[in-house]
Amino acid sequence: MTREHDPLERVLASIRDAQPPPDLGHRIKADVGRVRQRPATPARWFVGLAAAVAGVAIVAAGLMVVRPSPGPATLPSASTAATPPATPEHLASRAPTGLGPDTIAVATREIGMPTKLPVSVGQTILIVGGPIEHDGVLSYLIQHYGDTDAGYRPDGDVAWIRASIIERSVEIHTPTCPTDVNLPTVSSMQPFERMICFGGRDLTFRTVTASELAVGVKTSRRWISSDGHPDFFTALPVYGLTQKLALPDGGWFDVTGHFDDAAAIECGDPGAVAFCRERFMITAVKTVPAPVAVIPGTWRSTALPPIDGRTDFGMVWTGTQAVIWGGYESSPKKSVFIAGAPRGGAAYDPATDRWRTIPDAPIPGRGSPVMAWTGTEVVVFGGRIGEQTRLDGAAWNPATRIWRTIARSPLTGDEPIGAWLGDRLYVVTSAAAAAYDPATDRWTALAVAPIRSGWRSAAAAAGRLFVIAFGDGATPPVEWALLDPATATWSHGIAPVDPTEAGVSFAGAGDLIVSTDHGATFDPVTETWGTIRACPGVSAGTVWTGGYLVGVTAAWRFDECLQLPPAPKREPPFNDTNGREFPMAVWTGRQYFTWSGGTGGDIVWVPKDGAVFTPENDIGPCCG
Amino acid sequence: VTSGTASTREDPLDLVARARKGDRESFNELVDLHVADLYRLALIVAGPELAEDVTQDAFLAAWQELPRLRHPERFVPWLRRILVNRARDLHRAERRRILPADLAAAAAVVDRRPGRADPAPEVDALTDLHQAMAGLSVDQRAVIAIHYLADQSLPEVAAILGIPEGTAKSRLNAALTVLRSRLGDPR
Numbered sequence: 189m190t191r192e193h194d195p196l197e198r199v200l201a202s203i204r205d206a207q208p209p210p211d212l213g214h215r216i217k218a219d220v221g222r223v224r225q226r227p228a229t230p231a232r233w234f235v236g237l238a239a240a241v242a243g244v245a246i247v248a249a250g251l252m253v254v255r256p257s258p259g260p261a262t263l264p265s266a267s268t269a270a271t272p273p274a275t276p277e278h279l280a281s282r283a284p285t286g287l288g289p290d291t292i293a294v295a296t297r298e299i300g301m302p303t304k305l306p307v308s309v310g311q312t313i314l315i316v317g318g319p320i321e322h323d324g325v326l327s328y329l330i331q332h333y334g335d336t337d338a339g340y341r342p343d344g345d346v347a348w349i350r351a352s353i354i355e356r357s358v359e360i361h362t363p364t365c366p367t368d369v370n371l372p373t374v375s376s377m378q379p380f381e382r383m384i385c386f387g388g389r390d391l392t393f394r395t396v397t398a399s400e401l402a403v404g405v406k407t408s409r410r411w412i413s414s415d416g417h418p419d420f421f422t423a424l425p426v427y428g429l430t431q432k433l434a435l436p437d438g439g440w441f442d443v444t445g446h447f448d449d450a451a452a453i454e455c456g457d458p459g460a461v462a463f464c465r466e467r468f469m470i471t472a473v474k475t476v477p478a479p480v481a482v483i484p485g486t487w488r489s490t491a492l493p494p495i496d497g498r499t500d501f502g503m504v505w506t507g508t509q510a511v512i513w514g515g516y517e518s519s520p521k522k523s524v525f526i527a528g529a530p531r532g533g534a535a536y537d538p539a540t541d542r543w544r545t546i547p548d549a550p551i552p553g554r555g556s557p558v559m560a561w562t563g564t565e566v567v568v569f570g571g572r573i574g575e576q577t578r579l580d581g582a583a584w585n586p587a588t589r590i591w592r593t594i595a596r597s598p599l600t601g602d603e604p605i606g607a608w609l610g611d612r613l614y615v616v617t618s619a620a621a622a623a624y625d626p627a628t629d630r631w632t633a634l635a636v637a638p639i640r641s642g643w644r645s646a647a648a649a650a651g652r653l654f655v656i657a658f659g660d661g662a663t664p665p666v667e668w669a670l671l672d673p674a675t676a677t678w679s680h681g682i683a684p685v686d687p688t689e690a691g692v693s694f695a696g697a698g699d700l701i702v703s704t705d706h707g708a709t710f711d712p713v714t715e716t717w718g719t720i721r722a723c724p725g726v727s728a729g730t731v732w733t734g735g736y737l738v739g740v741t742a743a744w745r746f747d748e749c750l751q752l753p754p755a756p757k758r759e760p761p762f763n764d765t766n767g768r769e770f771p772m773a774v775w776t777g778r779q780y781f782t783w784s785g786g787t788g789g790d791i792v793w794v795p796k797d798g799a800v801f802t803p804e805n806d807i808g809p810c811c812g
Numbered sequence: 813v814t815s816g817t818a819s820t821r822e823d824p825l826d827l828v829a830r831a832r833k834g835d836r837e838s839f840n841e842l843v844d845l846h847v848a849d850l851y852r853l854a855l856i857v858a859g860p861e862l863a864e865d866v867t868q869d870a871f872l873a874a875w876q877e878l879p880r881l882r883h884p885e886r887f888v889p890w891l892r893r894i895l896v897n898r899a900r901d902l903h904r905a906e907r908r909r910i911l912p913a914d915l916a917a918a919a920a921v922v923d924r925r926p927g928r929a930d931p932a933p934e935v936d937a938l939t940d941l942h943q944a945m946a947g948l949s950v951d952q953r954a955v956i957a958i959h960y961l962a963d964q965s966l967p968e969v970a971a972i973l974g975i976p977e978g979t980a981k982s983r984l985n986a987a988l989t990v991l992r993s994r995l996g997d998p999r
Contacts, residue, residue, distance in 0.1 A: 200961060208851035212864055216847065216871040217840045223872060225834055225879050342971075402971035405886045405893065419977070460880070574993035643986070661982060688975075690982040705978055792960060 200792075285355050287328065291315040292384060293358035299330075301347050311335045312361055314380035316462045319351040326351040331462050333378055342404030342420055344379065346459035371396055371414055372721075375424050379466035388448040391468075395476055396443055398426070398435035406463065410435065412443055415481065415749050417725050417742065428469040435473060444472035482751045483743055485803035489756045490781070493543040495534045497784040497796035499527070502559035504566055505774035506586055509535040510781055511566045512772075513546065513584070514557035523792035529553035529573055535586065538781055538800050549582045550593050558615055560608035562626045567594065567613055569624065570604030577602040579617070583626060598622050598633045603641065605655065607648040607696070609673055614653045616646060621671070638680050639667035649696035652712040656683055658690035670712055684708070684717055695730045697737050697744075704730070704737060704744045723749035729773035729782045734808045738780050740771060743807065755782075755799050762795045777808060828884040831875075839875055846888065847871070849962070850895055856957035857950060858899040870895035889972045892962065896954040896973060944994040952987040955980055 287293060292312055299307040307313055311332060318328035327348045334340040365385035366373045371393045374382055396412040403420050412435065413423035426435070428445065435441060445468050452464035493512075501515025512534050516527035531548035554571035561567075562583075569581030581594045601619025608614075612623040614634075618641035621634040642659040653671040666687050669680040685692070685706065692705045701710040707722030725742025726749075736743040736750075743750045771785025783798035824845060830838035850870060854863035873894050881890055945953055951973070958969045970980040 203852050203855050203961060206848075206852055206855060208847055208867065209864060212851065212867065213843050213847045216843050216868050217836075219868065219872045220836055220839055220843075220875045223876060225876055402967050403977075404971055405890050406883065457880075572993075643982075661986060688979050688982065690986070692978050692982070 286360050287315050287319070287355065287358070289315060289317050290384060292361045292363055292378075292380060293354075294361040295358050297357040299349060299353060299357050301332075301345050301349075305334065305341065305345070307332050308335075312363075312378055312381070313358065314378075314384075314462065315354075316346060317458045318348075318354075322348045328354045329458055330354065331380060331459065333380075340420060343406045344404075344463060346462065370394075371412065371424060372422055375413075375422050380462070382468075383447045383466045386447050388446045388450070390444055390446050390471070392442055392444040392472075393424070394442045395440055397438070397440050397478075399437060401425075408467075412441075415723075415725075415742070416751060417723075419722075419724055422722060424468050426470050427467040428471070433470050433473050435470075440476050440478045442474040442476050443470060444474075445470040481749070482753065483803050483807065484805065485753065485801055487753060487756050487799055487801050490536065490538070490783075490798035490800055491541050491543060493534045493536065493783075493796055493798070494545050495530070495532070495796065496522070497794035499784070499794055500555035501533075501772060501784070502557045502568065503772040503774055503783065504559050504561045505776055505781075506535075506561050506566065507777075508539075509537045509544075509586065510774045510776075510783070511535045511546065511559075511561075511584065511586065512783065513549065513559065513566070513568050514554055514571060516555055518793040519796075520793055529555060536781065536783070536798065538776055538779055546584060547589070547591070549584070549591050551580050551582045552578065554578045558604060558606040558613065560613045562608070562611075562613075565626060567624065567626055569594070569597070569606070569613060569615060570599075570617075572603075577604065577617075579604060581624070594624065594626070595629045595631055597624070597631050599631075601641075603644055605644055605646040607646050607653055609648050609651060609653055612673070614648075614671065614673065616644075616653070616655055616671075618642075623673070634671070634676055635678060637669040637671070638678050639669045643690040645694060647694050647696040647701050649701050650699045650712040654694070654696070654701045654710065654712060656685070656694055658685075658687050660687070661690035662687055668710065670715065679715055681715070683710075693727050693730055695732060695737055697732050698734070702737060702744070703727075704739070704742075704749075720744075720746065721749055725749075725751065729771040729785065731773050731775040731780065733775045733780075736807045738773075738775065738801075738807070740773070740782055752801060755801070758795055758797055762797075775808070778802065778806070824887070825884055828878075828881070828887045832878050832881060832884065834879075839878070842887070843871055846891060850891060853892060853957050853962060854895055854899065856945065856961060857896055857953050859945070862899070866895060866898050869898045873898065889964075889968070892958060893972050896950070896958075899954070900950045944991050948987050948990060951975075952983045952990075955983045956987050956991070959984060 292314055295307045295309055295311050295313065298309055301307060311334065313330045313332040316329040316331050319326050321327070327350050329346065329348050331344055331346040333342070333344045363377070363381040363385055369386070369391055374391070377385070393412060396414055397416045398410055398412050399416055399418055400409050401411040401418040401423065402409055408425035408427050410429060411418035411423040411425050426443070426445065429435060435443070447468055448465045449467065449469040452461055452467070455461045455464035495512070496517040496519040498512070498515035498517050501512055503510055503512050514533070515529070517530050518527040522528070529552070531551070531553045533546040535544050535546055549568065552573060554573045557568045557571035559566065559568050564587070565583040565585050567581060567583045571578050579597055579599045581597070582591050583594055584591050597615070599615060599617050599620045599622050601617035604615050604617045606613060606615035611627065612625050614623050615621065616637050620636055623632045623634060625632070637655050639655065639657045640659045642657060643661050644655055644657045646653060646655045648654065651673065653673070655669045657667045657669070659666070664687050666683040666685040667680060668683045669678050671678055685708065689706070692703055694701050694703050699711070699713065701712060702720065704723040704726040707720050709718045709720050710716070711718065723742050723744040726737050726739035726744045729740045731738055736745045738752070740755060741752055743752060771782045773780060773782040780801040781798060784794050784796055824842065827838045827842050831842060847867065851863055851867045854866045858866040870891060874891050881887065948956070954973060955969055958964050958972055959966065964972065966980050966984065967977055970977040973980065
């Protein structure tokens with residue numbers, strides 16, 4: 189099927205050409221003509237009124253600098269029209285509850301935010317201002333950024349909320365301010381906690397690098413991190429960059445700066461001032477040597493295979509070759525939306541850089557098959573064709589180049605997932621579980637996993653099968669289950685993971701199950717959860733070498749997160765070096781081989797290129 | 813996706829800067845520049861029945877809130893986010909599953925495309941998409957629309973929607989699974 193016959197591509201083309209009704213623009217302009225803009229900087233309230241009395245004063249908690257400001261005082265409006273001016277007493281005093289400007293509080297009841305996500309119980313907020321009359325009602329201006337449970341809002345929300353609601357919905361919270369000031373510690377704090385804890389004093393973050401990160405529309409796109417892979421929880425957006433205070437890509441620096449910059453007062457309304465005060469303003473940059481945090485080694489591109497790129501395929505290492513089977517093939521003429529599921533596959537030998545096709549299997553092609561290498565055969569089982577679950581399987585013998593169908597499984601249900609453990613392939617569905625023994629071509633039925641169905645993934649570690657279930661990807665709880673093959677019994681519990689993170693991968697790493705995205709571990713022996721240093725670059729194309737978990741851009745071992753050198757650039761239009769979304773990979777014992785995977789943007793097919801990384805030193809079980 | 817009909821050669825950043833200060837003419841030029849793109853985004857996120865309303869609401873909200881936009885260069889992503897939020901609010905407010913496609917609404921969209929002798933295949937295609945999309949949440953549709961229609965990378969999608977990149981990935985993955993099964997033709 190060519191791209192022009194791709195139904196989704198055809199529809200997208202229709203929409204790309206679609207024109208709005210001719211009068212839509214006129215209607216919008218008419219609306220605009222009738223409505224006034226909301227003021228951006230009526231916020232001299234925070235400045236002018238109190239300052240008129242106090243000159244330069246410190247409000248309440250001693251952290252908000254208030255300066256004289258000329259001109260008429262008006263109240264800030266987070267929502268609507270002007271409101272009566274506040275009195276200086278309102279600004280300078282606190283409520284009997286002790287709440288006032290620059291108080292951090294924790295919600296004991298949910299607090300609705302106008303048109304935004306609510307503040308949920310347990311979440312911390314900043315009292316930016318108040319209690320003060322707003323729209324004729326005594327109110328507080330509050331700010332929040334969400335939290336792990338409710339989800340983070342990188343841009344933060346700020347809104348006026350009635351004082352009566354706030355005072356019965358929060359308790360004052362005193363943040364724990366770290367004495368050991370380093371980037372990971374500071375980054376993991378709420379933005380207002382940083383401002384409260386460190387005020388305007390100089391902080392220096394040593395041996396950091398800077399890179400682009402687009403998180404939130406208000407946030408600086410330049411972030412400092414310890415590993416060059418910034419995210420909202422481990423890195424810090426920086427401000428005040430100039431030609432002299434520059435943080436170019438690839439460099440390493442000691443960066444000095446401060447929160448609560450005095451110029452923040454010029455940012456406008458009190459909400460904007462609060463956001464500005466929480467910014468880390470750079471005042472000095474010193475170039476330093478790069479840390480030894482890169483795994484030395486070299487990448488090379490592989491020869492191109494005789495098959496198209498694929499998504500949702502499986503890949504296993506047989507000891508001499510990587511066998512690829514299943515998935516949906518796509519190419520410039522066949523988008524991922526209409527991609528077919530071929531019965532055949534391909535095998536790659538990194539020693540000779542040569543590919544061989546694998547003939548059609550005796551079962552239909554499908555996405556997301558469970559695959560395993562038994563020592564003599566590649567077993568493929570289960571998967572999906574569209575919304576249809578497949579519970580059949582086959583085995584490919586690379587020596588004889590012959591397929592055979594495997595015995596019919598006793599499984600029912602949907603979403604088959606599994607892993608190879610010992611000498612059997614263990615498979616779990618929404619309604620059943622079973623183990624396949626390739627030596628006897630027999631299945632053994634097992635008890636069903638005692639956890640919710642829906643979005644699940646499986647991994648093996650410490651000789652056990654770990655299954656994590658995200659349900660619908662929105663509703664808690666996330667559940668885990670663990671199968672001990674020796675006793676054929678399940679244990680299970682609640683996982684401390686947000687259900688919306690259903691795309692996050694869990695991988696077996698020796699004796700641990702590890703999520704390098706979350707920095708979470710699960711010990712299958714003690715059945716306990718723990719935390720580790722996050723290492724997000726590992727999550728794409730993850731393999732366990734016996735010493736490290738390796739991904740396309742990084743490698744993890746306990747609290748080490750090492751970078752890989754940049755992978756080879758892809759052919760246009762896939763010109764992003766590391767933009768490999770959803771690739772698969774194998775560890776050959778000495779090399780890391782990754783193949784296919786998309787790059788995002790509007791490119792609706794995936795390339796068929798592969799790359800091999802050869803570490804300079806052994807990172808496998810002997811030496812990792 | 814390219815911008816709609818541009819009625820000015822003026823730097824859009826200048827237009828945003830002037831509109832922030834209350835210049836309606838400049839904002840009207842921004843409407844001319846972006847109404848088509850925003851409407852197309854709304855077709856996916858909100859569906860043909862609601863696309864006009866959501867587009868209109870989004871521009872009005874943008875006008876009202878524009879003085880608070882701290883980074884004028886982020887005007888377009890900001891506008892998209894407003895639109896997605898409006899679609900979500902409307903969805904919640906009316907407690908309706910957005911789309912199953914209204915054939916008449918789809919036909920109206922196609923009818924406005926210039927030079928189409930036989931609109932039927934396009935109507936069918938649009939209807940198919942919206943029927944497939946009916947299985948997706950507003951947030952999943954937003955990820956699909958911004959990623960594939962508005963050409964934005966996943967980090968940018970995450971930024972526009974104010975969600976972690978991992979969430980954007982999981983939403984995209986889930987949405988693709990549904991679309992692939994409903995629109996695809998796997999062997």
